[in-house]
Amino acid sequence: xxxxxxxxxxxxxxxxxxxxxxxxxxxxxxICIITDAMNAKGLPDGDYKLGELDRN
Numbered sequence: 001x002x003x004x005x006x007x008x009x010x011x012x013x014x015x016x017x018x019x020x021x022x023x024x025x026x027x028x029x030x031i032c033i034i035t036d037a038m039n040a041k042g043l044p045d046g047d048y049k050l051g052e053l054d055r056n
Contacts, residue, residue, distance in 0.1 A: 003030055003031070003032055005031075006018060006021065006022075006031055006032070006033055007034055007035060008033050009035065009036075009037075038050050038055070040055070
């Protein structure tokens with residue numbers, strides 16, 4: 001069995017391609033949905049940590 005990861009944000013993989021991949025080819029048992037967003041995603045502008053790094 002093999003698994004693959006998909007960043008399903010509509011930018012890395014377009015929604016129609018994700019739907020095709022998910023529903024037509026692999027099904028939910030072989031897909032791991034991941035994100036590349038940091039923990040400050042969606043928060044207002046400000047100073048945040050990314051691991052040990054200060055980000056603003």
